[in-house]
Amino acid sequence: MKPLKVNKRIILGPGPSSANPEVLKSLSNPILGYLDPEFFKILDDVRGSLKSLFRTNDNAFALSGSGSSGMEAGLTCLAERGDKVIICSYGYFCERQILMAERLELEVIPLRSEWGKQMDSSLLEEALKENPDTKLVVATHAETSTGVKQNIQELGKIVSKYDAMYMVDCVTSLAGTELLFDSWNIDFAYSGSQKCLASPPGLSPCALSNRAYEYIRNRTKKPSSWYLDLSLINDYWGKDHIPQYTVAVSSIYGLYESLRLLEEEGIEERWTRHVLNAEKLRKGLLELNINLPISEKDRLDQLTVVTKPDHIDDVEFRNRLINDYSIEIGRGLGDFEGKVFRIGLMGESCKSEYVDLILDVFKKEI
Ligand SMILES: Cc1ncc(COP(=O)(O)O)c(C=O)c1O
Structure with a gap:
């Protein structure tokens, strides 16, 4: 065995998220x-x-x-x-x-x-x-x-x-x-x-x-x-x-x-960070005409579900994000399998620059 060296990922999935x-x-x-x-x-x-x-x-x-x-x-x-x-x-x-x-x-x-x-x-x-x-x-x-x-x-x-x-x-x-x-x-x-x-x-x-x-x-x-x-x-x-x-x-x-x-950050301030970044992400996705199937009143801020466009292959798209951009996003589970992607903005992964990054990638790749 060689000494372990793990590639860095930007984890924007349902968890785990990146550690600080x-x-x-x-x-x-x-x-x-x-x-x-x-x-x-x-x-x-x-x-x-x-x-x-x-x-x-x-x-x-x-x-x-x-x-x-x-x-x-x-x-x-x-x-x-x-x-x-x-x-x-x-x-x-x-x-x-x-x-x-x-x-x-x-x-x-x-x-x-x-x-x-x-x-x-x-x-x-x-x-x-x-x-x-x-x-x-x-x-x-x-x-x-x-x-x-x-x-x-x-x-x-x-x-x-x-x-x-x-x-x-x-x-x-x-x-x-x-x-x-x-x-x-x-x-x-x-x-x-x-x-x-x-x-x-x-x-x-x-x-x-x-x-x-x-x-x-x-x-x-x-x-x-x-x-x-x-x-x-x-x-x-x-x-x-x-x-x-x-x-x-x-x-x-x-x-x-x-x-x-x-x-150090403040508990309320951390809640607010999650709200603000999620709002920015949802606004950007809607501008790209990507559908958000969960109604506004029920939505989580830590995790945004987006409808997978019909012309996109679920597995191929997520693998491309990992291979070309080192970004992980989540797949649909259970009733939602193959129908949605899940984008997580949690903890260390909840950053405005990551929202810009994923929106940019979606703009290019979808
Ligand atoms: C809502 C919820 N409950 C339970 C679990 C299970 O947690 P773990 O995978 O850490 O065992 C998860 C994991 O993502 C979760 O999202």
């Missing part, structure tokens, strides 16, 4: 033991900063695993075999939640609505009226497969009228869009390090309410996964730092640096 160079540098710090007091200080800073980012006074930490580990941990810990779980489904990642919940033998009530549109929250109201004994409601804030933003606050108000807990996927939304964990009544939210946080893939930053933590600790039957037990993970990240597994020390250095950079 300062974050990449921070990964090469010396390894500390996961029980070293110096490392605990880093953990405490990351936990505090994540709490501010999630807007929670309760608990925050990062799982050693990608965004899907957060998804699986939530479903494993917040409901037990046979419990009713309502999963709001309007895209590919919502369907993944259903697949996981079925493997865990939860009693899944899938609340399916049309891909590419925000789900009407009255559907959840009706489902909860019919199933007041529901244990958990699951919704996705930013559905990366369709480019649609869901009204998580409105769903949270409905859930709060019942006894159920509320779990939210914010893999694509965290740090790119307003998310208010405590005031939106969320019990568990999971994200990914590789999108608007500008870190490499591999960590799932999470927030957990005190109520959910107590529920997990007091379950008569422990969660089936020891590794994904959110109460044990929270205990390691908490003030007593009770040992669990060896965490991904270097990745946590990277997350530390990402959060430091986020604090």
